[in-house]
Amino acid sequence: MSPDASPTPPIPGPVTRRTAWVAAAAALAALGAWVLLIWTALDVDVDPESPLVEVLVGALFFGWPHALAAATAVVATARTAVGEDADARLLSLATTGRRGRWAEWGAAMRAELASITAAPRERLRFAAGCALTALRRGWGRSPWIVAAACAVLFAALTLATSRASLHGGRTGSLWAVIYGPPQITLLIVGFIAAWTGRSMRAGLEHGAAALVGILVGVLFVAIPEGALWAREAGVFLLDGDAPSAPLTAAGGALDAFKATTLIWGLPHWLPWPVLGAAAGARLRRRVTPVPHPAG
Numbered sequence: 001m002s003p004d005a006s007p008t009p010p011i012p013g014p015v016t017r018r019t020a021w022v023a024a025a026a027a028l029a030a031l032g033a034w035v036l037l038i039w040t041a042l043d044v045d046v047d048p049e050s051p052l053v054e055v056l057v058g059a060l061f062f063g064w065p066h067a068l069a070a071a072t073a074v075v076a077t078a079r080t081a082v083g084e085d086a087d088a089r090l091l092s093l094a095t096t097g098r099r100g101r102w103a104e105w106g107a108a109m110r111a112e113l114a115s116i117t118a119a120p121r122e123r124l125r126f127a128a129g130c131a132l133t134a135l136r137r138g139w140g141r142s143p144w145i146v147a148a149a150c151a152v153l154f155a156a157l158t159l160a161t162s163r164a165s166l167h168g169g170r171t172g173s174l175w176a177v178i179y180g181p182p183q184i185t186l187l188i189v190g191f192i193a194a195w196t197g198r199s200m201r202a203g204l205e206h207g208a209a210a211l212v213g214i215l216v217g218v219l220f221v222a223i224p225e226g227a228l229w230a231r232e233a234g235v236f237l238l239d240g241d242a243p244s245a246p247l248t249a250a251g252g253a254l255d256a257f258k259a260t261t262l263i264w265g266l267p268h269w270l271p272w273p274v275l276g277a278a279a280g281a282r283l284r285r286r287v288t289p290v291p292h293p294a295g
Contacts, residue, residue, distance in 0.1 A: 015075055023074040027067035034063030062268070065183075069271030072278045076200055087120075087127040088113060094131035097199030102138035143209035146189060150213030151220070157181065158221040162229070162237060170233050172240030174222055174256060178265040182214050183272045190276025198288065200281035207273025214269070218260050226256030238264070 038058045080096050081089035091113055095106030109130045116123045154177070161173035189210040194203025226237040230252025235242045237252065238259045259265060 015079065019075060019078040022078075023071040026070035026074045030066040030070045031059050031063045034059035034066065038062075065268075065271040065275065069274040073274055076278060080200075085123075087123045090131055091127040094134040097197075097201030098134070098138055099140065099197065099202070102134075105138075106134065139205055142193075143206050146193075146206050147209040147213035147216075150185065150189075150210045151217035154182070154214045154217035155221045158218050158225065162221070162225040165240070166229060166233065170229075170235060170240055172236060172238050174226075174238045174259060175264065177222075178218060178260055179268065182211075182218075182265070182269045185214065186210055186269060186272035187276040187279075190273040190278075191280035194277040194280030195284045198281070198284055200277045203277025203280050204273060207277055211266075211269055211273055215260070215266060218265065219257065222256040222260055223253045226252040226254075228252075 035055055038055050042055065077093060081093040083089040083092050088110070091110055095102075095109060098106050113123060113126055113130075116126060158174070158177050161177055165171060165173040186207055190203040190207035192203075193206035194200050197203065197206075222237060227249035229235060229237045230247045230249045233240075234247050236247070236259075237256045243251070
C-alpha cells in the first residue's frame with residue numbers, strides 16, 4: 001500500500017437507541033445555546049416587547065447547522081469508536097480513517113492493544129499514547145495546501161471587496177465576505193476530502209485546515225482595512241454603519257476583529273466542515289461496495 005493510498009472503508013458500528021438519544025440531546029443543547037445567545041443579545045428581560053417567538057425563530061435560523069453538526073458528530077463518534085472497552089474505543093476513534101502507512105500503523109496498534117490483557121493501567125497508557133501520536137502526526141501535506149489556498153483566496157476577496165466598497169457606496173463589505181462564502185467553501189472542502197479520502201476523518205482534517213486558513217486570511221486583511229475605513233469614512237467595515245461617537249482607527253480594527261471571530265464569522269463557520277465531511281463519507285460508502293469475507 002502506498003503512503004497516500006486511501007483506506008478501505010471500515011464497517012461502522014450500529015447506531016443504538018442510546019446513541020440516538022445522546023445525538024438528540026446534543027442537537028437540543030446547540031439550539032439552547034443559540035436561544036440563550038439571542039435572548040441575551042435582544043435583552044428580552046429589559047425589553048419585554050421582544051417576543052419569545054422571535055428568539056426561537058432566530059435560534060432555529062442560525063442554529064440548525066450547529067444542531068445538525070452536533071448530532072452528526074455524536075453518531076459518527078459512536079460508529080467509529082468500536083471496541084470491547086473504553087481503551088479500545090479511544091484507540092479506534094483516533095486511528096480509524098487514516099491513510100496509507102498510517103492506516104497500517106493504526107491497525108497494528110489496535111492489534112497490539114488487544115494483546116495487552118493483564119494490566120488495565122497499561123492498556124490505558126498505551127491507548128492514550130497512540131491516540132496522541134495519531135492526532136499529532138500523519139496529516140500529510142494536502143491539508144496545509146488547502147489552508148494556504150483558502151488563506152490567500154479569502155485575503156484577496158476581503159481586500160477586493162473592501163476597496164471596491166470604500167471607493168463606491170461605502171456600504172460595508174465584510175458582511176458579504178464572512179457570511180456565505182466561508183460556509184460554502186468549508187462544506188465543499190469537507191465533502192470532497194471525505195469523498196476522495198473515503199473517510200469522514202479526511203474531510204474533517206481538510207475542513208479544519210480550510211477553516212483556519214479562511215480565518216487567518218480574512219483577519220490579515222480585515223483588521224487593517226477596518227482601521228482604514230474608520231480613518232477615511234468614519235464607518236464600520238462590516239456593514240457601513242456609523243457609530244454614535246467618532247470612530248477611531250483602533251475601534252474600526254477591533255470591530256472587524258470581533259465581527260470575524262466572535263459574532264458573524266467563526267461561530268457560524270464551525271459546523272460546516274462537519275456537515276461536508278459527513279455527507280461526503282456517507283455518499284462514498286453508498287457507492288463503494290464493502291468487501292465481505294468469503295466463507
